Amino acid sequence: DTGVSQNPRHKITKRGQNVTFRCDPISEHNRLYWYRQTLGQGPEFLTYFQNEAQLEKSRLLSDRFSAERPKGSFSTLEIQRTEQGDSAMYLCASSTMNTEAFFGQGTRLTVV
């Protein structure tokens, strides 16, 4: 257990539905990252927060995706109008400026 908690661990949803995932980082970590991983591939960067500010978003993060970190602590990732191509593992990580990134166990999304 790295101390980064993600919920839920698994989510099955019907195409077109909205889903929201939550990440609780290690408490003193001001940096938070979201990644997406499809089968057989390495994780791909989605977005990055420093405290509550979202400082970078990948082009992978279409307008159906939105991430928030309202008080600089936990973060949520919402996907609207899910598509089958959104099926993947969504990983959250946290760090400080001077530590390596610690990853959570991920949320596995299946869109049917």
Add this chain to the structure above:
Amino acid sequence: DAKTTQPTSMDCAEGRAANLPCNHSTISGNEYVYWYRQIHSQGPQYIIHGLKNNETNEMASLIITEDRKSSTLILPHATLRDTAVYYCIVRVYNFNKFYFGSGTKLNVKP
């Protein structure tokens, strides 16, 4: 961030040393070499990182060539629990993201 090249897969006998190579010929002077691993269905786990000197911790050793264009991660006594995908990443220290490639699938066999 510089790109890395790793073999797709490697086998290692249990109890033997596992040597995982990584090529990063376009690495910049301020980029570090990081290694992470991912055991099936879990999030990536940090192993070790270094700039130009060899590094060792309780998990592994990292050997970086003098020209810094390649490196080797060494697991001194591989166990079955070391079976995982190992990712070599080059990154500016404190930069805000990692770029993972496809990694090396290490199979440790009894």
